[in-house]
Amino acid sequence: MKQSRIFNLLLGGLLSTSACQMAEQGKEVRNHPNIVIIYMDDLGYGDVGAYGATAIKTPNIDRLAAEGLRFTNGYATSSTCTPSRYALLTGVYPWRNKDAKILPGTAPLLIDTQQQTLPKMLKQAGYRTGVVGKWHLGLGVGHVDWNQRITPGPNEVGFDYSYIMAATQDRVPTVFIENGKVVGAEADDPIDIDYHQNFEGEPTGLDHPELLRMRWHHGHNNSIVNGIPRIGFMKGGEKAKWIDENMADTFLTKACTFVKERQSEPFFLYYAMHQPHVPRTPNPRFAGSSGLGPRGDVIVEADWCIGAFMKTLEDEGLLESTIVIFSSDNGPVVNDGYYDDAVEKLGDHRPWGPLRGGKYSLYEAGTRVPFIVQWKGRINTGVSDAVICQMDLLASLADLTAQDIESSDSRNLLQVLLGDTNQGRNELILEASSRTALRKGDWVMIPPYNGPTRNEQVNIELGNSDEYQLYNIKDDAGQQINLTEAEPEKLKEMIDSYEAIRGH
Ligand code: NG6
Numbered sequence: 001m002k003q004s005r006i007f008n009l010l011l012g013g014l015l016s017t018s019a020c021q022m023a024e025q026g027k028e029v030r031n032h033p034n035i036v037i038i039y040m041d042d043l044g045y046g047d048v049g050a051y052g053a054t055a056i057k058t059p060n061i062d063r064l065a066a067e068g069l070r071f072t073n074g075y076a077t078s079s080t081c082t083p084s085r086y087a088l089l090t091g092v093y094p095w096r097n098k099d100a101k102i103l104p105g106t107a108p109l110l111i112d113t114q115q116q117t118l119p120k121m122l123k124q125a126g127y128r129t130g131v132v133g134k135w136h137l138g139l140g141v142g143h144v145d146w147n148q149r150i151t152p153g154p155n156e157v158g159f160d161y162s163y164i165m166a167a168t169q170d171r172v173p174t175v176f177i178e179n180g181k182v183v184g185a186e187a188d189d190p191i192d193i194d195y196h197q198n199f200e201g202e203p204t205g206l207d208h209p210e211l212l213r214m215r216w217h218h219g220h221n222n223s224i225v226n227g228i229p230r231i232g233f234m235k236g237g238e239k240a241k242w243i244d245e246n247m248a249d250t251f252l253t254k255a256c257t258f259v260k261e262r263q264s265e266p267f268f269l270y271y272a273m274h275q276p277h278v279p280r281t282p283n284p285r286f287a288g289s290s291g292l293g294p295r296g297d298v299i300v301e302a303d304w305c306i307g308a309f310m311k312t313l314e315d316e317g318l319l320e321s322t323i324v325i326f327s328s329d330n331g332p333v334v335n336d337g338y339y340d341d342a343v344e345k346l347g348d349h350r351p352w353g354p355l356r357g358g359k360y361s362l363y364e365a366g367t368r369v370p371f372i373v374q375w376k377g378r379i380n381t382g383v384s385d386a387v388i389c390q391m392d393l394l395a396s397l398a399d400l401t402a403q404d405i406e407s408s409d410s411r412n413l414l415q416v417l418l419g420d421t422n423q424g425r426n427e428l429i430l431e432a433s434s435r436t437a438l439r440k441g442d443w444v445m446i447p448p449y450n451g452p453t454r455n456e457q458v459n460i461e462l463g464n465s466d467e468y469q470l471y472n473i474k475d476d477a478g479q480q481i482n483l484t485e486a487e488p489e490k491l492k493e494m495i496d497s498y499e500a501i502r503g504h
Pocket residue numbers: 041042080081082102136168170218219220231277278330336337
């Protein structure tokens with residue numbers, strides 16, 4: 001791996017001016033740029049301008065695309081959060097781990113502390129590593145005492161610094177955790193969390209609708225925090241509770257501070273934003289900004305945060321020495337359990353773009369997401385249709401930083417990431433709530449699955465059918481024409497490839 005990397009660098013240096021310029025800046029910058037992953041929560045393929053949205057304005061994300069490389073076939077491994085994040089950080093297909101499902105706030109740490117991870121690999125390469133934002137990969141080993149140092153967590157799987165929410169914005173505990181300690185915790189107001197039973201005397205969304213400023217549509221009727229009913233029960237920690245409308249600014253400040261406090265070593269920052277996941281709570285500066293209700297407003301807010309973050313990189317003189325990767329953990333959902341006007345104000349906006357399905361779905365919109373890479377002066381800018389998955393970042397960034405790692409699922413696609421070639425993955429397993437499908441070349445094959453064809457509550461087609469489904473997504477991006485009968489040989493080839501990977 002190391003040899004081919006050096007060869008490619010030499011070759012790249014001979015061929016491209018930008019690589020020559022990089023060479024002048026020295027080996028450090030070229031091999032060890034700072035690395036930032038900006039990871040959105042439930043942002044759809046069609047939610048940003050660079051991917052065709054017109055109703056929502058996202059100038060800062062569009063700028064990343066205009067000055068970087070925009071992938072049209074970039075994938076999360078899964079159509080929900082926890083499995084996608086597991087794959088991003090470990091480079092392993094999440095369906096290999098039976099516990100890689102949407103986790104409650106009390107779940108134990110999903111990543112084995114002995115496992116290879118992206119931050120560990122980069123630490124080995126000399127990086128200072130940090131995570132700011134949504135975690136949702138479990139904490140502790142079983143019963144967590146939220147009033148003590150919470151461990152193991154991000155700091156035990158490779159992050160030098162962590163400032164996180166444990167699970168999701170709609171799940172308790174609704175507090176920030178910095179390096180294992182609840183921020184603002186007070187000894188005389190201890191925090192208790194339970195996902196099965198309420199604490200005596202605590203109001204819930206179910207019993208006390210009059211206390212709510214946001215109504216629940218499905219689920220989300222347990223403890224009330226800031227007038228918003230959540231999933232799970234929480235007692236105590238009054239002063240530690242976050243203010244939902246300030247969350248974006250809090251994470252932005254922590255992300256920028258992490259960058260500004262850098263020392264001589266390069267940094268890796270995993271900036272895991274919470275938008276546009278429910279509950280959508282834009283800061284008042286952004287309320288009403290999109291005309292599409294809070295879902296649109298928090299996308300505008302997130303875009304602004306990205307602009308402010310990029311400005312920090314620029315002001316610190318780091319644009320040329322930082323590779324920024326932007327993506328989302330899964331596809332979009334309009335109604336994910338609260339009445340928040342997202343459905344009523346959607347208008348012509350199509351969060352899923354030209355694709356079928358959305359969050360929770362095995363159809364394309366579940367896993368195909370915005371995927372943009374920017375590295376000023378180094379990357380070949382433009383649009384790439386190579387198939388690439390977030391799981392591939394482990395092996396690709398290992399190559400970039402000259403680390404030898406063992407990986408089977410994660411592919412080294414560094415040259416694809418930098419726009420030097422269009423030869424991406426040939427095969428990729430896609431996952432939706434433990435069901436899997438295969439993308440190979442221009443084709444997608446979905447095996448038969450029991451269960452409803454549509455999740456009526458969220459109004460999304462899930463991909464279940466009694467029969468095999470086979471689509472040519474180059475000709476039929478919207479997966480409307482099932483070619484199972486017309487292309488029996490292709491179907492057989494796809495089933496064989498699928499079973500070979502899944503080990504049937
Ligand atoms: C679901 C929640 C949904 C969201 C999702 C996790 C209900 C009815 N729905 O169980 O609102 O929280 O979990 O989303 O509770 S994810 O992006 O973190 O995967």
